Amino acid sequence: MKVFLVLTTFALAAAVNPLEDDGRISGKNGWYIPQPDGSLLWMAIDVVTNLLAELANQAIILGLPNDSPVYFYLYTRKNQYSAQQITADYDSISNSNFNAEHPTCFVIHGWTQSYESEMNGLIRDAWLSISECNIFVVDWPRARSVEYISSVAAVPPTGKEVARIIDYLVNNHAMSLEITRVIGHSLGAHVAGYCGKNVCSGMLQEICGLDPALPCFSFDKPNERLNENDAYYVKSIQTCGGRLGFEKPIGKDARYPNGGKEQPGCELDLTGRCSHARSCDYYAEAVQGNNFRSIRCNDYEDAVNKNCSGPYSDDKMGAVNNYEFANGVFYVLVQSSPPYGDCS
Template sequence: MKTFLILSFFALAVSALPLEESERINGENGWYLPQEDGSFEWVDMDVAEKWMEAQEQLESRGLTTVPVKFYLYTSSNPTKGTKITTTTNSIDASNFNAANPTRFVIHGWTQSYTASMNKDICSAWLSRGDYNVIVVDWSRARSVDYATSVMAVGATGKKVAAMINFLQSNYGMSLDNLYVIGHSLGAHVAGYAGKNTNGQVHTIVGLDPALPLFSYNKPNKRLNANDAWYVESIQTNGGSLGFLKPIGKGAFYPNGGQSQPGCGWDLTGSCSHGRSTIYYAEAVSVDNFGSIKCGDYQDAVSKECGSTYSGVRMGADTNAYMVDGDFYVPVNSEAPFGMIN
């Protein structure tokens, strides 16, 4: 089935003359899709959207599977996750404590629950006190075909929402101190989770939300500012692997949001893309990323926001109550990356 879908996608792509390279605008009239070897293949927007419509029908009819697993980390088991399921037997046998705030962490394409971003973010939160950190492992993200992984985003988000709803209804987990944190495709999984919970999630943090095959003018099919009470986006490879236009209520642009210092040539963008997770883990544990308020995101990208620090720090807990708009974030080329004003 998977092979048929991939072949169908590329059959559509070659059935019409693609846009000339000079006419291509990533995210506006098509996308450069990342490949397993780090290269990119262009697909026109109309071709991609036809394929996605066909694939969505298969997904909705249950003709594809979307396995999702959950691993709980707490101060009692900070380095070895306990696999949990939506059953009382499973949760009762774990260290889950509804009295503590909960954090869900969701990886992106080609990753798993053992990815370094999960370890870093989990460790950062547990260094601050007692939390339930639940790392989401969604195996469809490990498809070598990016487009196939994209099509599992919605169903994966619904499964995350189902776990949230289960913990809320059966254990009294509060949504008022719940964060859902996702990187790349995982950011959009977080958005779908927020769209499907029984009540409003407090905060979603999108770490360089993936751009390929997601359209800015279709917010119901991506992470958007209404998916939680507060949505923050940390955008580090904008216009390539990640969105450049602001996604969250608070949108932060380290080094202007397109490329990151210390990443060298970074031809695939993977270094800059991954920096969002490293910055966030540091922000949680150290709270050291000063920011400058911008008039709009274009000013942030062009680094024309002045030199006066705003008092807002990227990734800070208090942002949900004080942040609205776009921020330029100066960063160092090596750790510690944050600059405190």
């Protein structure tokens, strides 16, 4: 209750005495923080820092042994629509449909979502349509905190829990990191980053960040967010740059659909929710269809300003095997309705 009151007090103070619009640079001197009602509230960087410190102190004072619980739900072709809840326990894994010979994907949702959210089903079904694989959908209840910043505070420990079960599967059930991917949307992308940072049994083959969350994360602090060194191959699909997602490139392979700031078909998308979520739709379609043409850009500013020219790249956005060769910043052509990919 105390933490909620502290958060509310700061939020009300910012709402009553808003900062001047001039000089606000999201990610530089503050952020537009998502609110439960769907609006965005400007908070200066020192306010956010103090709130996160307060939350950390509260966790220490309360001494909660499981302040950020994490649950894992396994889907395979044998149980595509009926999850098996899994724990880091020999019998739990042995009695499940997990098969270490098959590729494995961990899918991590963002703020307000759960393992039953639509994005998880889209990505699960996309992968199972093309491959026999293990799909672990990660559920972290702190993502459903009323206050966004409370969920941000849970990102590092949640990433460590995902890393822990990955190490367990590698060390006790012969799972290979060479065929293991972690896919995260929004805050889930940064959970994936902390997972990659904390895996002890080796390095993950791939992390895919679906519009990695910008609020409360800084580009110039890569150790506190998803970055290109968290796996052998880190790719990002950036769709709401400068609002809910990063504008600067996050992955070694950074894709900018429609320039990466707003997406066609998302009319009156003032807070960016539609554009932010579209990254999941694009990814699921890309896994199945490999149908998103891309143009290599000189830098991310050219991608954002749609100033990229030249032939289409052989590396399409979200392609399953891009890790073998893709590197750089790409502008991606997209449509306003499904199928979103443009390979005409």
